[in-house]
Amino acid sequence: MSEKFSPALRLVDLNDFIAPSQDCIVSLKAVNSKRNKSQEKPNFINQPSQTEAVKISLKDCLACSGCITSAETVMLEKQSLDEFLAHINSGNHVIISISPQSRASLAAYFDLSPIQVLRKLTTFFKSLGAKAVFDTSSSRDVSLVELCNEFISRYQHQHGHNFPIISSACPGWICYAEKTLGSYILPYISSVKSPQQTIGAAIKHHVVQTMGFKQHNVYHVTVMPCYDKKLEAVRDDFAFSIDELENSNLNSVPRIPEVDSVLTSGEVLELIKLKSMDFKALKEAPLDNMFVNVDEGGHLYGVSGGSGGYAETVFRHASKSLFGVDIHGPLEFRTIRNSDFQEVTLEVDGKTVLKFALCYGFRNLQNIVRKIKIGKCDYHFLEVMACPSGCLNGGGQIKPKAGQSGKELIQLLDSVYMQDVDVADPFNNPIVKRLYDEWLEYPGSEKARQYLHTEYHPLVKSTASQLHNW
Template sequence: MSEKFSPTLRIGDLSDFIAPSQACVVSLKGLKATPKKPEPQVFKKLTTFLKSLGVKAVLDTCCIRDLTLIETCHEFIARYKQGQATDDEKSKSSLPMLSSSCPGWICYAEKQLGSYILPYISSVKSPQQSMGAAIKHHICQTMGFRPEEIYHVTVMPCYDKKLEAAREDFVFQAESNDESHADQGVCIPEVDSVLTSGEVLDLIQLKEVDFDALEESPIDRMLANLDEQGHLYGVSGGSGGYAETVFRYAAKVLFGREIDSPLDFRIIRNSDFRELSLEVEGKTVLKFALCYGFQNLQNIVRKVKTRKCDYQFVEVMACPSGCLNGGGQIKPKPGQSPKELIKSLEAIYMENVLEADPFKNPLVKRLYDEWLGHPGSEKAKRHMHTGYHPVVKSVTAQLHNW
């Protein structure tokens, strides 16, 4: 067995959970070549394959993504009201609120931008880490397991998700069963290992599995966004739908405007920089943006630094075209351009997922009722939110760069 996959496959004695991002699970053909038409049974075949390796449960992140969207909506409303209530400079600096789910963006902000940009970043964890918190702090207890008995693997479109999972912020200590060593709890990561979708393809090929011939296993419904017909549902957008969800919620809560129609994003520089606005009585009251790719990202950062950014919320992704173009995704086949692949993935992604309001998700409601209490509660802040830390370079590193 290749050592490349050993961290994931040496887990037969644990209760194993795999939580794939839907950005990775888009079509039956997606794990062999570029998909040409939607094949929604890929999740069921992936479940069959992964369980053949000893995995006990294969979960979809969409339910937890809905929860992170709700937390993000409530955080935005709190920041907006704080900025409106006082002229204090510290309060005013709470906007624009910058999304926090992209680890490449977070790493760049901490290492290169420092303390002046970090207060603007949403404190809500990414869906990957929120899923880890839910599994290790709640789900395992309901199933009669201790957190250290669960090995949680995620499948993500991005290599930086591996770095995110290794952050010290996402490690906690379990209580020791040995009373004489009560203060020496075991350090437990919320996410134990991360595989990219490309690595899952490598694993399938390494095991010489005919993916088309695999039987379809029932989807584990523990945290699955499945309707009565077995269809997956969630928000639109291949990068989490943050701007759209927060915009609709803010329009409703702050200005009493229910927006049921598709949102009209206006292209500013290119398709990776789009904006969205709400007008009330001829006045622009909300202005949001989608900002993908480092070139566009740096433009936003400059505006924030000079206090010339007129957006209240920005959905930030380091990769051009967002998560579907993540560095860990399966590469285009010979003769196919990256743009053609992205266009195909976007079409398939949207065809295979029914759009649904996160606030009406019964699974999310149950998680709040049984575990977190309500959005923005102290327990939610403890498990669903995090902090950021500017990386101080050593003198040696500064001299080396100079």
């Protein structure tokens, strides 16, 4: 089992930046009874390998009001290196999807370029038995197209009501919103799935058919900068019933997750060391261009912005679609309170018609939530990330080397992130166009809403939790 998971829930050395409010209320002495009870209704078709240290289930975590995200301290079944290695040797068709932030983290660690890392990771994972290695930059472009469509639709039909739209790609923010903020904030959150879940839906519902695989025989693993992505992957909202069994008793139908397992950037480094691989010496394999943002010349492309470029992409699209303003060159974000809170506006005829903001870190997040609650928020869109400095600074990223400060590492990641990556409009991405032509029809279609959108739910605190707080 990965040493990153502690043997008990700890409230120290957290680095996902959303601090816990109290100790976990779940007694570790009751774990066995809880586990037996939870196994009555398995959510996954594949049975986990036997491990000695099952600590707490996701449902236990979300029912508690103690830690808010602190996913690093929660040992989730099916989310470890042991489970990954068990499945990659089990005869399943393993598909890997790598985030650009993790790619940058490994590139900085090994002093390589992002495309070198992606090609070497393709060699590495395929040597272990993976069938394909994809890139979530491609699914992020799909999510951005759906988000742009969602924003334009709401702006045109609701005439300024029900704003701001808040990005939904950060699971730490979503977990906090569902558990703490309740129904008053959830209607503002975009319904578009994160790039992780978008690529999960695309693989399990469409790509498997192209590759000739069965849905239940595909084991999909993502590589992410954040431990909270493990929590996102095991949400019931992101699992589905096997198509051929849809008409049977739903209570007895096994559920298939869009993403079976999540490895952090740090865990991939641990895996490389575990296999005693000289990563820098690995040959660079050709990329699987079915779901990788790489052009015919072998160059990577995508959007700028270490946290996904949500605000920038939607702002450019809305400016052109709604007001005929075609913005060239970089956007001029203005720092408001600190470097983690910046805004950009569009003025037409002396009137501000669009006002967007980047809001990173819990301190800024709390301030903006307070404004929304009292009706004083005048932003149209908020790109919200729980971690200061955004996703490049996620809790699952590789830690600074000896003598390297966290600030120095973030600056390095900022420079490495877009190295060898050409900035491109998601609407012009041939992968995106192909998915809509072959599968989704058009942005905002019924199929797109079925597969690429979701809902978020306020979570009711347990009685025990409320008594503990009292």
